Amino acid sequence: MPDWSYHTMFKHILTKVPGHIGREFIHRSMNSIASIPGGNQLIHFLGHMNPSPTLAVKLFGIPFSSPVGLSGKVDPLLSGTRAFSNLGFSFVEVGPVTKRKQQPSVKPYYERETLNVIFPEELESLGIDETVEKLQGYNGVNLKKLIRLKGSNEEIIELIKKLSSFSDAFILDFKVDILDHFITVIKERSKNLPILLAITPDQLSSKNDQLSCLIEAGKIDGVVIDADCEDSSFTSLKACVNKIRSIHKHIPLIVSGGINEPEDALEIYHAGVNLFMLSSGYITSGPGLPKRINELLDNNQKREPEIFSGWIWYWLFGLAVFIGGLLALLFSMTRIVLPYDEHFLGISRNDILNFNKNLLYFMAHDRMTLAGTMISGGILYMSLARYGIKYGIHWCRKAVNIGAITGFLGILLFIGFGYFDWLHGLFWLILLPFFLKGYFSTKTINATPVSVNKRNHQAWKLSLYGQLAFIILGFAFIIGGLVISYIGATFVFVQTDIGYLCMPPEMIKKYNEALIPVIAHDRAGFGSALFSVGLLVLMISLWGFREGDKWVWWSMLIGGFPAFLAGITIHFVIGYTTFAHLLPAYVAVALYIFGLIFTYSFLMKGENK
Structure with a gap:
């Protein structure tokens, strides 16, 4: 669903139905197309959204085709995963994965005043069994998977046992009871997969010392800033990034949410963020946002174009x-x-x-x-x-x-x-x-276009x-x-x-x-x-x-x-x-x-x- 169809036709219809219904309609439709013979080629033909090879980055020893990923908040039921690899995404966040299925009564909704999607504090979750079943069906999909886990310490250890074979890294929400010993156990059970700690701007203000101790002790491999809080803003997001970067210059940093336009991603990238996951902005700006971001980032590299005499x-x-x-x-x-x-x-x-x-x-x-x-x-x-x-x-x-x-x-x-x-x-x-x-x-021509x-x-x-x-x-x-x-x-x-x-x-x-x-x-x-x-x-x-x-x-x-x-x-x-x-x-x-x-x-x- 490229921007020229999303904004001109489908968005006007989808904003009038409950958000989760519109979301599932889009994702299931795209996934169905991607699943049929020639479906991926059709999606590619309509959009040509693959990122330039020059945007490839390596983090935690993992190669990412570009810095752009998708937050699990956008597709909590893993309905569109097969199609996302054709939209310019390098990775997706899976989850939050919980032991049991979660179906909260409050669903994400579109707020017309701010033109944003508001996500509830408690998110939907398929539960571990259905998540494993879904991931088994997506083994051939060319996307890195960062799996977010939620639950008690014992439940998280149990989840890791079942999900390690599907994951490239795990994300844990910041909690007061996250101790060095617990993270050590998780590392062992996950066969030393990268462990990322997710923290909100508010938590960073009050718990910065505890976060710093975990980083300096080498217990976590990266930090995820959750910027989709209701009281969060792009200014506060940049302040968080600058604060972490001023203290910890080399810790891998990922931002989840807060990016609504290509320039937001460019600013955050310049501030020192390694990867970013789109959430509300992907819905409001349209499915073409990852492509637009990739092309702007590529243009920012200011390379002299190669001339082909042919x-x-x-x-x-x-x-x-x-x-x-x-x-x-x-x-x-x-x-x-x-x-x-x-x-x-x-x-x-x-x-x-x-x-x-x-x-x-x-x-x-x-x-x-x-x-x-x-x-x-x-x-x-x-x-x-x-x-x-x-x-x-x-x-x-x-x-x-x-x-x-x-x-x-x-x-x-x-x-x-x-x-x-x-x-x-x-x-x-x-x-x-x-x-x-x-x-x-x-x-030998293979250059992708850039954009301003x-x-x-x-x-x-x-x-x-x-x-x-x-x-x-x-x-x-x-x-x-x-x-x-x-x-x-x-x-x-x-x-x-x-x-x-x-x-x-x-x-x-x-x-x-x-x-x-x-x-x-x-x-x-x-x-x-x-x-x-x-x-x-x-x-x-x-x-x-x-x-x-x-x-x-x-x-x-x-x-x-x-x-x-x-x-x-x-x-x-x-x-x-x-x-x-x-x-x-x-x-x-x-x-x-x-x-x-x-x-x-x-x-x-x-x-x-």
Whole structure:
């Protein structure tokens, strides 16, 4: 559930139902998707949320792919664990785990005044038996697990016996009766797994001496600051971090809660926190928060980007598509039917005009829409190469490869109609070397994008609606391309086409049997191109929207203009203005304009305060 769907649709619904019901609906849904074959790949496709390898940290001898984890308060029933590994999290907190099941009457709730989720003092717990059963099912999930234990000293020792094989570290709540001897016993029973002590800001103020004694004695391996108390604030959280760091410079420090925006995580990270677990902020800011934090942290490292010279081959591939589109546009505006078309048909352009001039105009309509789509596709390919692949951005290369390969496969549709257009075949052969050279010379590309987005400001919130509009537009192009290709491969004409031509296909076939295969070839060509460009629009919309990335906005603006201009203008030029036929185009234009307007401030104005 990416931010563009969570904030624009689901959040408005979920905030009106009890929090625990909405939580379980989301987590169970995501977990179900992640559990089916290809589910993880689908979640990854929608979000590309994996953290950059440069964010990897090692703590307690344990490798973490990034500093970002998820608090157990968010998923106490372990309903969504399988999906969290795809959302940019490096680890999850499990628990609190108690000996017996806990179902407190007070549930977490959304407080509209503060826009925060309030967690009760007593949290839900599955109990040890069900927790073990759940963890057994998540053995293959690529997430580190920090298990929080709750209960009497005797119960905690019993819990550790059953959970040691599933845990990377244990978290204990700070209590007055936590003694050196007790922690020593726990260490032995857990086979020397790291023991972390969780303490609230209030406890730190009153029990700092006791905490210091445990740290100096080497009894605990790290400290967890629980920042989700009702009277806690980000300022008090920073004060706690600074206080501990001033006394204990090297003790591993983890913060649980208190982070609502990417900049909060950056500030805490700079203050000396090693890891942080999202809680209320994950719910209020949306599931994209870990990705936004990872990209901001990566940007903060200020590395010089590596330049990949192979980008130029992808750019030349896009340029060739662009030029091919211009040539197709020129032909569609002049001759329409080329000499090799006439040779295949056995009749001339004038013969078609004399038979039914609308038939020639109809062919111009198919060929001009194809030309506009090719020009738009070429612009997008060149932009992705120049502003993404050049700097090693993996998602840009992936988008170009998927778009290009589906475009190449479209030639198979042409062959099926008994009419092989040699010019299309030649064009295919010209494009292929550029693509293959680009593909093989950039195989080592694996950089993840960085982001400057720090706050949940208004421009970011509005951009999610614009992003959703572009995503719908991309899906619409893909579906439209499939439908048009199917029509071209089967009955060729829809009812509005027949109305414009004023004659049934049987009459056209009777006049010249080769005419329908040529028209079907044109339709398939347009459908294939629309499908390919739709994939490009979709992938840019899913993976490329980051604050201040002007090139994305300009690519959408300039890239969309030729397709819409050619596709709509030709209908009015030839008089094919049936409203039902043009309605999909009108809707697409509306989505295009809406997307440009609502993403402008976020993409074009850079950092917003």
